[in-house]
Amino acid sequence: MSTRTRLHPVARRALVVATCGSLLGCSLTPGGPEYTELGMRAEDGSNVVLGSACTPLPVLPGGTVVRDVTLAPGLSAHVLAVRDSVAVTLHGVEDRAAAQRTFSQAMLYDGLAETLSVTTESGGHYTVWFSAPCDATEAP
Numbered sequence: 001m002s003t004r005t006r007l008h009p010v011a012r013r014a015l016v017v018a019t020c021g022s023l024l025g026c027s028l029t030p031g032g033p034e035y036t037e038l039g040m041r042a043e044d045g046s047n048v049v050l051g052s053a054c055t056p057l058p059v060l061p062g063g064t065v066v067r068d069v070t071l072a073p074g075l076s077a078h079v080l081a082v083r084d085s086v087a088v089t090l091h092g093v094e095d096r097a098a099a100q101r102t103f104s105q106a107m108l109y110d111g112l113a114e115t116l117s118v119t120t121e122s123g124g125h126y127t128v129w130f131s132a133p134c135d136a137t138e139a140p
Helices: 009-024 105-110
Strands: 037-043 049-056 064-072 075-082 085-091 100-104 112-119 125-132
Touching: 037 064, 037 075, 037 085, 049 075, 064 125, 075 125, 100 105, 100 112, 100 125, 105 112, 105 125
Parallel strands: none
Antiparallel strands: 037 049, 037 125, 049 064, 064 075, 075 085, 085 100, 112 125
16 A cells, blocks of 8 residues: 655645756746737828738747738738748739838837838829837827
8 A cells, every 4th residue: 555645736836846947947937029010001192091900920839920901992911920020912012022021020129110112003102111019009
């Protein structure tokens, strides 16, 4: 007949913490990247915001955020965000090479303000702003 001694839950947790910290070198604090997001907005020639969106970068490994955003008449964006970057493809623009943008997580953490002048296939002229941090109050 064997007897087992059951540890009190607090003692069991203390043992796990001590073992984890001393033998395994693991941390009990959450790691990984801080929360950040990419802001996009489109303005017409009078600086009127026609459409905007904030897209978060996922913080969990393997996470993705995929969305399609209408920014202005005839202008939309396909956004693919992963943990360390976000890729934007603008649709409906004449210059397809300029319609591709990729921003690293580090760029967003450091702060971002970039503009791109585009002409849509239907002749519309817009300025697309990419920014971090995102300011949701700019939405129309």
